[in-house]
Amino acid sequence: MSEFTLSDFSVARGPCDVLRDIDLTVGAGEFVGLLGPNGAGKTTLMRAALGMMPHRGRSTLSALPVAERARRAAWLPQAREIGWPISVEDVVTLGRLPHLARGQKPGGADRAAIDKALARMGLEGFRTRIATQLSGGEQARVLIARALAQDTPLLMADEPAAGLDPAHQLGLMDTLAAEAARGRSVIASLHDLGLAARYCTRLVVLWQGGIAADGPPQEVLTPDLLARVFQIRAYVRQTDDGPICQPLGVV
Amino acid sequence: MTRALALVLTLLVAALFALSLLVGPAGLSPATSLAALIRGEGLAETLVMREIRLPRAILAAMIGAALGLAGAAMQGYLRNPLAEPGLLGVSGSAALGAVIALQTGFAAQFALGLPSAALVGAVLAVGLILALAGPRGGSLTLILAGIAVSALAGALTALVLNLSPNPFAASEIMFWMMGSLADRSMTHVWLAAPFIAIGAVLLLVQGRAFDALTLGEDSAASLGVNLSRLRLVLVLAVASMVGAATAVAGAVGFVGLVVPHILRPFVGARPSSLLWASALGGAVLVLAADIAVRLVLPDRDLKLGVLTAIVGAPLFLHLVYKTRAQGL
Numbered sequence: 001m002s003e004f005t006l007s008d009f010s011v012a013r014g015p016c017d018v019l020r021d022i023d024l025t026v027g028a029g030e031f032v033g034l035l036g037p038n039g040a041g042k043t044t045l046m047r048a049a050l051g052m053m054p055h056r057g058r059s060t061l062s063a064l065p066v067a068e069r070a071r072r073a074a075w076l077p078q079a080r081e082i083g084w085p086i087s088v089e090d091v092v093t094l095g096r097l098p099h100l101a102r103g104q105k106p107g108g109a110d111r112a113a114i115d116k117a118l119a120r121m122g123l124e125g126f127r128t129r130i131a132t133q134l135s136g137g138e139q140a141r142v143l144i145a146r147a148l149a150q151d152t153p154l155l156m157a158d159e160p161a162a163g164l165d166p167a168h169q170l171g172l173m174d175t176l177a178a179e180a181a182r183g184r185s186v187i188a189s190l191h192d193l194g195l196a197a198r199y200c201t202r203l204v205v206l207w208q209g210g211i212a213a214d215g216p217p218q219e220v221l222t223p224d225l226l227a228r229v230f231q232i233r234a235y236v237r238q239t240d241d242g243p244i245c246q247p248l249g250v251v
Numbered sequence: 252m253t254r255a256l257a258l259v260l261t262l263l264v265a266a267l268f269a270l271s272l273l274v275g276p277a278g279l280s281p282a283t284s285l286a287a288l289i290r291g292e293g294l295a296e297t298l299v300m301r302e303i304r305l306p307r308a309i310l311a312a313m314i315g316a317a318l319g320l321a322g323a324a325m326q327g328y329l330r331n332p333l334a335e336p337g338l339l340g341v342s343g344s345a346a347l348g349a350v351i352a353l354q355t356g357f358a359a360q361f362a363l364g365l366p367s368a369a370l371v372g373a374v375l376a377v378g379l380i381l382a383l384a385g386p387r388g389g390s391l392t393l394i395l396a397g398i399a400v401s402a403l404a405g406a407l408t409a410l411v412l413n414l415s416p417n418p419f420a421a422s423e424i425m426f427w428m429m430g431s432l433a434d435r436s437m438t439h440v441w442l443a444a445p446f447i448a449i450g451a452v453l454l455l456v457q458g459r460a461f462d463a464l465t466l467g468e469d470s471a472a473s474l475g476v477n478l479s480r481l482r483l484v485l486v487l488a489v490a491s492m493v494g495a496a497t498a499v500a501g502a503v504g505f506v507g508l509v510v511p512h513i514l515r516p517f518v519g520a521r522p523s524s525l526l527w528a529s530a531l532g533g534a535v536l537v538l539a540a541d542i543a544v545r546l547v548l549p550d551r552d553l554k555l556g557v558l559t560a561i562v563g564a565p566l567f568l569h570l571v572y573k574t575r576a577q578g579l
Binding site: 047050052066067069070071073074075076077079081082083084085086087090091094095097098100102143146150 | 330456459462463464465466467469470472473474475476477515519520521522
């Protein structure tokens with residue numbers, strides 16, 4: 001079953017199109033890495049697909065009513081905002097809001113989802129800590145746990161790995177890959193080509209308003225594409241430890 | 252913790268409401284007061300209790316609740332502890348309506364002339380804010396529109412005072428703007444009550460939307476919050492409550508700013524719990540302040556708004572100092 005489809009999808013900012021005639025379908029079990037240089041439209045694609053920006057063409061998500069969409073897709077924006085000094089557990093509990101009727105308190109199933117999300121991000125010991133007093137990387141993990149607790153078929157994340165230490169970057173990518181392996185769809189914009197090559201099942205490269213490449217990592221990360229889109233050359237090999245993509249220099 | 256807080260605040264409201272009924276220049280004993288209020292014993296006493304003290308206590312509780320709740324909602328919506336109900340420019344515009352009514356003599360035409368004019372001012376402000384901020388804009392455009400409307404209302408109020416040929420009207424305006432609950436009647440209660448009740452209900456059911464907004468507008472939208480509807484509800488509800496409060500009591504400052512700030516730590520900073528807590532807390536503060544103005548300088552007609560500002564500002568300074576000490 002396809003979780004998410006964009007067809008003839010265009011987004012304009014002012015007079016010029018940021019994205020033009022995008023066609024993209026993401027199915028269950030896929031972990032899609034959304035790549036592209038700064039300003040390629042990665043964030044715009046995800047926000048507009050979620051119905052947070054005006055767009056032309058069709059998005060299966062933005063067509064849904066707001067409440068229904070919240071049960072279908074979780075969204076982790078790049079700006080990591082926690083406005084009030086509430087506890088870590090309260091932040092993660094917010095992820096359950098779409099599943100609660102008005103005035104309903106979180107029940108057993110919600111508790112279980114919250115516990116699971118906290119455990120996945122290694123936050124069991126942080127439950128009662130005040131979220132705003134944690135470090136930036138820890139806050140990022142809390143917010144990822146919130147998105148996991150939302151327990152939606154589709155998870156969209158804008159640069160989720162930014163600002164995490166190496167161990168937590170790898171841990172996060174493991175978690176997202178595991179979510180996809182369980183049958184969810186995951187779309188994450190990434191700047192780290194190495195992480196993208198190792199963990200994603202599919203890479204979509206945005207460039208000049210369109211999709212420059214779309215496919216499995218080894219097919220997408222060619223010297224030609226890296227030079228054309230990213231203006232870099234990189235060491236790309238299939239090794240016994242999995243695929244490796246290490247940027248070497250600017251072209 | 253929140254349950255204990257709810258209990259404490261409710262008891263405080265009840266106690267201060269009772270105290271408010273028992274304090275006044277008529278010097279009635281508590282027993283006489285209550286007998287007059289409930290059973291109507293004694294003509295003069297009944298008149299004092301039912302026509303002067305009862306509306307005053309009800310208005311204090313109602314207006315305090317409205318200002319506290321509106322303040323908590325504004326802070327929750329903007330995720331900013333410095334937000335307050337006056338930011339929308341509604342109180343300034345209501346004051347302008349009242350000032351024009353006082354200046355033109357419209358206020359003297361009939362009992363509710365002044366508050367009605369103030370309500371018209373509030374309604375015009377809401378229309379102007381919504382037209383300026385547009386249907387889809389974010390919170391920033393709303394605040395800018397509010398500041399613009401506020402500045403315009405302030406300038407026009409100053410203009411009316413400036414051009415006032417009548418020094419008595421000018422001084423009357425000055426005193427009205429300080430905010431007071433003296434000499435209000437049950438008609439004032441009935442005028443303000445529906446607006447405040449509607450606004451309160453509109454806001455109190457939005458608790459989870461304010462909770463979701465803790466994570467920013469994008470995250471809230473992805474959690475199922477309809478942001479444009481929330482913004483419309485916020486503007487209408489805050490305007491309805493603050494407009495009505497200003498119309499019957501004048502400008503009572505600092506309540507909407509200070510009360511949510513004080514109560515935030517007691518509700519684990521959860522914006523939804525802060526809504527009802529601030530409503531109760533606002534009622535406590537205004538009831539207490541209105542009792543204080545009668546006790547501190549009984550002969551000088553100390554104005555309620557002056558007292559809340561004099562008490563509120565140092566309290567706020569203390570909070571700022573404490574926040575700094577925590578390194579936030």
